[in-house]
Amino acid sequence: MSSDSGLPPSSIPILTSVASYRKWRQKAFEEKKSVGFVATMGALHDGHASLVRHSLVDNDLTVVSIFVNPAQFAPHEDLTTYPRTLPHDLEVLAALSLPTGNDLRTPSAVFLPSVHDMYPSGISQNVADQKGTFVEVKGFSHQMEGQTRPTFFRGVSTVVTKLFNIIQPTRTYFGQKDIQQALLLRRMTRDLLLSHPTPENLNIVPIARDPITSLALSSRNAYLTQSERDIAAPKMYAAMQKVKSHWESGRNKADSINEACAYLEKIAKDLAAQDFTIDVKLDYIEMNDPESFEVVPDVTTRTIWEAEAKGRPVILSAAMWVGKTRLIDNIILGDKILLGILDA
Ligand SMILES: Nc1ncnc2c1ncn2[C@@H]1O[C@H](COP(=O)(O)OP(=O)(O)OP(=O)(O)O)[C@@H](O)[C@H]1O
Numbered sequence: 001m002s003s004d005s006g007l008p009p010s011s012i013p014i015l016t017s018v019a020s021y022r023k024w025r026q027k028a029f030e031e032k033k034s035v036g037f038v039a040t041m042g043a044l045h046d047g048h049a050s051l052v053r054h055s056l057v058d059n060d061l062t063v064v065s066i067f068v069n070p071a072q073f074a075p076h077e078d079l080t081t082y083p084r085t086l087p088h089d090l091e092v093l094a095a096l097s098l099p100t101g102n103d104l105r106t107p108s109a110v111f112l113p114s115v116h117d118m119y120p121s122g123i124s125q126n127v128a129d130q131k132g133t134f135v136e137v138k139g140f141s142h143q144m145e146g147q148t149r150p151t152f153f154r155g156v157s158t159v160v161t162k163l164f165n166i167i168q169p170t171r172t173y174f175g176q177k178d179i180q181q182a183l184l185l186r187r188m189t190r191d192l193l194l195s196h197p198t199p200e201n202l203n204i205v206p207i208a209r210d211p212i213t214s215l216a217l218s219s220r221n222a223y224l225t226q227s228e229r230d231i232a233a234p235k236m237y238a239a240m241q242k243v244k245s246h247w248e249s250g251r252n253k254a255d256s257i258n259e260a261c262a263y264l265e266k267i268a269k270d271l272a273a274q275d276f277t278i279d280v281k282l283d284y285i286e287m288n289d290p291e292s293f294e295v296v297p298d299v300t301t302r303t304i305w306e307a308e309a310k311g312r313p314v315i316l317s318a319a320m321w322v323g324k325t326r327l328i329d330n331i332i333l334g335d336k337i338l339l340g341i342l343d344a
């Protein structure tokens, strides 16, 4: 069954217009049902499933949006090739269920808007050509991922504001894999005084990893060849684990990171020598303050950080090119609970 024609078969109602969603939401308001929301760009995997499962546990109803947002892709990025797998996505969602009392809770609706509905004034990927209304979280969008992708968070903040405005979620769920995105959106929710969701109801769900290689699940993993996925890509997490163990043994930040960079350089050389088709290039590996996103000073050790940071953990994050695919990952050094990251 599907709510609109021209869509793949789906046991979950698909709402493609803002008006049809609003009607659905009004009924939930009237019935005093809580609505959990998971925003995605589709190509669903077990990381997305974990977000949806959390929502099913916490809420009467769960809505998943699938929208590949042009505004968060720079003109040179992969908007046109981004994986679009709607029939598969609907099957993944239909297979998710949670027994509650006599009931089986499943995702309640999929919101599938058009680019035109989301951007009534039109949308250019080139910020200089954009017209209309945009949301920027100033001072928090240029560090970490924002350094390599300077217009990324403007695109994300804008589309998520629109989605929140439409969906009116009681609670939302974002992945720790995109940790800066989740923390920035929580700040945006606070700054814009949103009630649906409140900042407290923006939940962060731990990173789902491949059980064998520990590679963080990601829609873009679909771009990787088998050897890129199984051999090269997991080295980024291995490098971060090295930073973690140096940091925890008392080395300062610069030394800890340098060891990991040297490890990755050696891996890149070895891979190139063994197989010319695997090309690995580190974009960054860095430690940042989870509140300001500023870089942890080179000479800081864990003991110095803990004395100064009043319990705040450190975000250790990395981005790496594996062939033509850019992957990101992170580890929280310290207490994840203080960032409001849920248990898995
Ligand atoms: N491995 C994961 N574990 C937990 N959450 C995840 C994981 N991967 C993605 N998410 C979360 O799912 C939500 C939707 O993400 P999105 O649809 O962009 O998938 P993605 O795998 O992050 O894609 P991409 O490969 O483009 O980064 C985001 O909140 C994201 O952080």
Ligand SMILES: CC(C)(CO)[C@@H](O)C(=O)[O-]
Pocket (backbone or CB within 6 Å): 039, 040, 041, 067, 069, 072, 156, 159, 160, 178, 181
């Ligand atoms: C939050 C989001 C769905 C906004 O397009 C996207 O950035 C993502 O999938 O992480």
Ligand code: BAL
Pocket (backbone or CB within 6 Å): 041, 072, 178
């Ligand atoms: N999950 C992040 C989406 C992006 O890289 O555009």
